[in-house]
Amino acid sequence: MTRTVKTETTMPSRRRAAVTGALGLAAVALTAVPAHAKGTVEVTAPRTAAVGKTFTVTAHGDDDAASYLRICLQERSGGQAWHQVTCGAVVERGGAEAQAVAHPKSTHRGPVEFRAVAYGLTGPHDQHPKQWRTSTVATVQVR
Numbered sequence: 001m002t003r004t005v006k007t008e009t010t011m012p013s014r015r016r017a018a019v020t021g022a023l024g025l026a027a028v029a030l031t032a033v034p035a036h037a038k039g040t041v042e043v044t045a046p047r048t049a050a051v052g053k054t055f056t057v058t059a060h061g062d063d064d065a066a067s068y069l070r071i072c073l074q075e076r077s078g079g080q081a082w083h084q085v086t087c088g089a090v091v092e093r094g095g096a097e098a099q100a101v102a103h104p105k106s107t108h109r110g111p112v113e114f115r116a117v118a119y120g121l122t123g124p125h126d127q128h129p130k131q132w133r134t135s136t137v138a139t140v141q142v143r
Contacts, residue, residue: 039063041071043116045138051109055140059088059116060099063132066120070129071098077112085114090124106142114138 041061049055059071072087088100098118106112115137119129 039065039118039133041116041118041133041135043073043114043135043138045114045140047139048141048143049106049112051142052105052107054103054105057085057102057104057114057138057140058099059101059135060097061116061118061133061135062097063118063120064093066118066132067093068121068124068126069093069098069132070119070121071100072117072119073100073102074115074117075102075104075112077106077108077110082115090121092124106140109142112140112142114140 039062041059041063043057043059045057046055057073059073061069061071063069068090070087070090073085074082075085076082085102085104086100088098091098100116102114104112116135117131118133120132121129
């Protein structure tokens with residue numbers, strides 16, 4: 001004679017399904033997150049300025065991928081190429097936020113554009129920094 005033993009499989013199966021579902025969801029969530037460093041760079045400038053008057057343009061930013069970081073301000077007007085106005089001090093990762101300040105004086109009417117560029121350095125005296133990030137453009141109308 002054959003004896004059949006009934007076992008309780010519903011509860012462990014539900015747990016197993018819940019664990020498997022949770023692990024699958026976690027795996028999908030981890031692959032959806034990009035694996036790059038976080039950082040920002042921003043420029044601040046007035047909307048308008050008077051011809052011949054000095055105004056202030058500031059930039060600040062950080063990036064946790066660079067061991068050392070430097071922020072530089074660039075300017076252009078009349079569709080010309082970007083040229084560097086000033087650069088801030090080199091800062092170490094985890095330290096103070098990198099920043100730069102310029103006090104330009106425009107002698108011509110019209111729009112003048114500024115942007116901030118973050119450069120990553122391998123050391124505090126790196127002679128070949130790599131461009132990491134560029135800010136959006138801030139336009140100053142000189143009147």
